[in-house]
Amino acid sequence: MIKAEQKPLDEILTFLEPYNKILLVGCNACVAVCHAGGEKEVGLLASALRMVRKKSGQKLEILEDCSTRQCEPEFVDELREKRENVEAILSIACGVGVQTVAKRFPDIPVYPGVNTTFMGETEELGVWTERCQACGNCILHLTGGICPVARCAKQLFNGPCGGSSEGKCEIKTDVDCAWQLIYDRMKELGQLHKLEEFIPAKKWSLSRDGGPRKIEREDLKL
Amino acid sequence: MKAESNLEKILEKGLFALTAELGPPKGNDVGVVEKKANLLKGYVDAINVTDNQTAIVRMSSIAACSLLVRMGLEPVMQMVTRDRNRIAMQSDIFGASALGIKNMLCLTGDHQSFGNQIDSKNVHDLDSIQLIDCVRTVRDEKTILDGDDEVEGDIKIFIGAAANPFGDPFEFRVVRLAKKVAAGVDFIQTQCIYDMPRFKEWMKMVRDRGLHEKVHILAGVTPLKSGGMARYMAKNVSGITIPEGIIDRMVKAEKPAEEGIKLCVAQIQELRETEGVHGVHIMAIEWEHRVAEIAEMAGLLPRPTA
Numbered sequence: 001m002i003k004a005e006q007k008p009l010d011e012i013l014t015f016l017e018p019y020n021k022i023l024l025v026g027c028n029a030c031v032a033v034c035h036a037g038g039e040k041e042v043g044l045l046a047s048a049l050r051m052v053r054k055k056s057g058q059k060l061e062i063l064e065d066c067s068t069r070q071c072e073p074e075f076v077d078e079l080r081e082k083r084e085n086v087e088a089i090l091s092i093a094c095g096v097g098v099q100t101v102a103k104r105f106p107d108i109p110v111y112p113g114v115n116t117t118f119m120g121e122t123e124e125l126g127v128w129t130e131r132c133q134a135c136g137n138c139i140l141h142l143t144g145g146i147c148p149v150a151r152c153a154k155q156l157f158n159g160p161c162g163g164s165s166e167g168k169c170e171i172k173t174d175v176d177c178a179w180q181l182i183y184d185r186m187k188e189l190g191q192l193h194k195l196e197e198f199i200p201a202k203k204w205s206l207s208r209d210g211g212p213r214k215i216e217r218e219d220l221k222l
Numbered sequence: 223m224k225a226e227s228n229l230e231k232i233l234e235k236g237l238f239a240l241t242a243e244l245g246p247p248k249g250n251d252v253g254v255v256e257k258k259a260n261l262l263k264g265y266v267d268a269i270n271v272t273d274n275q276t277a278i279v280r281m282s283s284i285a286a287c288s289l290l291v292r293m294g295l296e297p298v299m300q301m302v303t304r305d306r307n308r309i310a311m312q313s314d315i316f317g318a319s320a321l322g323i324k325n326m327l328c329l330t331g332d333h334q335s336f337g338n339q340i341d342s343k344n345v346h347d348l349d350s351i352q353l354i355d356c357v358r359t360v361r362d363e364k365t366i367l368d369g370d371d372e373v374e375g376d377i378k379i380f381i382g383a384a385a386n387p388f389g390d391p392f393e394f395r396v397v398r399l400a401k402k403v404a405a406g407v408d409f410i411q412t413q414c415i416y417d418m419p420r421f422k423e424w425m426k427m428v429r430d431r432g433l434h435e436k437v438h439i440l441a442g443v444t445p446l447k448s449g450g451m452a453r454y455m456a457k458n459v460s461g462i463t464i465p466e467g468i469i470d471r472m473v474k475a476e477k478p479a480e481e482g483i484k485l486c487v488a489q490i491q492e493l494r495e496t497e498g499v500h501g502v503h504i505m506a507i508e509w510e511h512r513v514a515e516i517a518e519m520a521g522l523l524p525r526p527t528a
Contacts, residue, residue: 153333154304154344158351159398161330162386162413162461170460171333183391195394198401201308201352201367 002030002094003128004037004114009048015111016049016090021061023086024049024113025079025101027070027093034128036114037092039066045092045113070097076104083108119150136206136213142199144185149202151178157199224361224408225380227324228296229268231528232501233409233438238494239501240522241298241411241440242266242513244290246281255281255289258510263295265514267525268325270411270503273300277337284318291322298382299323302331307347308356312366315357319377327382327411328353350383351398351405357381358406381406385439386413387424389461396427403437410437411503414444416464418492425498434498441493444505445516446482449473483516490520 016022024046032038046062053060063082067075070093083089083105091098092113102110118130133150139157140147149155153171160179163170167180186192204210223230232239242262247254262269269290273283287297299318301311318326330350334342348356356367357379364373383402387395399410415421421441428434446452449472456464468485475481486504493499502522506513517523 153335154330154349155346156330156349158349158401159394160389160391161350162384162389163333164390165460166390171335177390179394180391183394196397196400198351198355198405200355201348204347 003034003118003120004031004094004116006036006114012113019087021086023063023082023089025091026066027097028066029069031094042066071100076100137203143182146182148178225324225378227380228528229325230380232267237526240266241268241503243270243505245272246286248280255286259290259293259295261510262513265517268296268298270298270300273302276332277334284314287323288321298325298327300327302329303346303348303353304331304344307345308367315360325380329384351401354383354402354405354407380408382409383407385410386461387421388463399433403433411440412442413461414442414505416468425496429498438500440501440503441499442503443486443489445486446472448478486516487519
C-alpha cells in the first residue's frame with residue numbers, strides 16, 4: 001500500500017510557528033502499517049512537538065485523533081468537533097488524507113506531517129520498497145509479475161540497459177535491476193520467449209500524464 | 223539506400239567502417255567543436271556527437287551536429303530518451319534531417335543521478351527500442367508514431383543503436399540486439415570492448431541468430447590513457463569490464479599512454495578479424511588528437527571514398 005515517512009521535526013515546527021493550539025490527526029490505514037502516521041505515531045509526534053515548544057517558551061496545545069481512513073469524507077467528518085477548538089490541523093496521513101481534510105474544512109489551514117513516498121511492499125520489518133506507479137495500464141502479465149515502470153530507474157519496457165551488473169541497477173548497488181528479476185523469473189517459468197516480443201510505446205495518457213484521473217462507477221452511485 | 227549517408231555507403235559496399243566520438247562543450251564555444259572536428263577530419267567515416275553524456279549538461283547534439291555538417295563532415299547524432307518525450311524527439315528528428323544530419327544513434331542515456339542535474343525529472347516516454355521503431359516509422363511509413371499524420375518531406379536517416387555485450391544478464395544481451403533489429407535498426411555501435419573472450423562469445427550468439435547479416439555491427443574501443451584510468455573505469459563505469467591482465471599491463475607500463483594506444487590498435491586488429499564485425503567505433507574520451515594515429519597504426523588509413 002501507500003508508504004510515507006515523517007517529515008523532519010524542524011520542518012513541522014516551522015509550519016506550526018504561528019499557532020498555539022492544533023489538531024494532530026493520523027490515519028489507521030496505510031500509514032499506520034508503515035509506522036509513519038498511525039495512532040502510535042500521533043502520540044509520539046505530539047509529545048515531541050509539545051516538548052520542543054515548551055522548551056522554547058511558546059507552549060503548543062495539541063488535540064490528538066486518528067481517522068479510520070482519512071481518504072474518506074465520512075471518517076474525516078468525525079473530526080468536526082475537535083476542529084472547532086483549534087487554529088490549524090497537522091495531518092500525518094498520506095497526501096490523499098491531507099487533501100480530504102483540507103477539502104472538508106476549507107476555513108482552517110492543514111499541514112502535512114509526512115512525505116508520501118510510494119506504493120510498495122513490506123520486504124521485512126522496517127524495510128519497504130516501491131512496487132507500483134499506478135500507470136493505469138498494467139503490463140505485469142508481460143513481465144513475469146515484476147513491474148519495470150515502478151522498478152527500473154529508466155522505466156524500460158524491452159529489457160535491461162547496459163548498466164545492469166550482477167543483478168544490480170547502475171544507480172545504486174543496493175537497488176535490484178528489475179530486468180534481471182524479470183529475466184530470472186521468466187526463465188524459471190519457462191517463458192523467456194515472451195521477452196523476445198517488442199513492447200511498443202506506452203499509452204502514458206492513461207497515467208497521470210493524461211491529467212488527474214477519475215473513476216466513476218454508475219452501479220455504485222446512490 | 224535508406225539515407226545515403228557516407229557511413230551507410232561504406233557499410234553497404236562491405237568496407238570496414240571507422241567512426242569516432244566528439245563530446246560537445248559545456249557551453250556555446252563553437253571553437254571547441256571545430257577544434258575536435260578538425261582533429262578527426264579525413265580520418266573517420268562519421269563522427270558521433272554525444273547527447274549530454276553521463277547526464278552532464280552540454281551543447282545539444284543536434285546543434286553540434288549541425289556545426290559539423292557546415293564544416294563538411296558527417297555526424298551521427300546521438301539521441302537519448304532520458305530528456306525528451308515523443309513529441310520533442312520526432313520534432314528533433316525532423317529538424318536534424320532538415321539540417322542535413324543523416325545518421326542517428328538511438329540511446330536510453332545515462333541516469334541523471336550520474337550528472338550535474340541530479341534533481342531533474344527523467345522522461346523515458348519511449349525506451350531506446352521504441353525510439354528505433356519511431357524513427358523507422360517516420361522514415362519508412364512517412365507518418366508520425368501511432369498516428370495517421372503524414373510527414374511533410376522525406377526523412378532520410380540511417381538508424382543506429384548501441385549494444386552492450388558486457389551488461390547482465392549476459393544471455394539476454396543478444397535478445398536485446400534481436401529486438402533492436404526487429405524494430406528497424408541499421409547499424410550498431412557497441413560499448414567499449416576490453417574483455418575480448420566475452421565479446422567473441424556474444425558475437426557467436428549474434429551469428430547463431432543470423433543477426434550479423436541483418437545489421438552492421440561496429441565494435442567500440444576506448445584507448446586507455448593510464449593505469450589509473452583503467453582502474454577507475456573498471457570500478458566505476460557500469461557496463462564495462464576490464465580484465466585484470468589489461469589493468470596490470472597499464473599500471474606497469476613505463477609509458478602508459480603509448481601502451482594504451484598499442485593495446486587499442488591490437489584490439490582493432492583482432493576485432494577486424496571477427497566474423498560479423500563491420501567496423502570499429504573509437505571513443506577516445508578527450509583524446510581526439512590520438513584517433514588519427516590509432517587509425518594509421520591499425521592500417522585503417524586512408525579512408526575510402528564512398
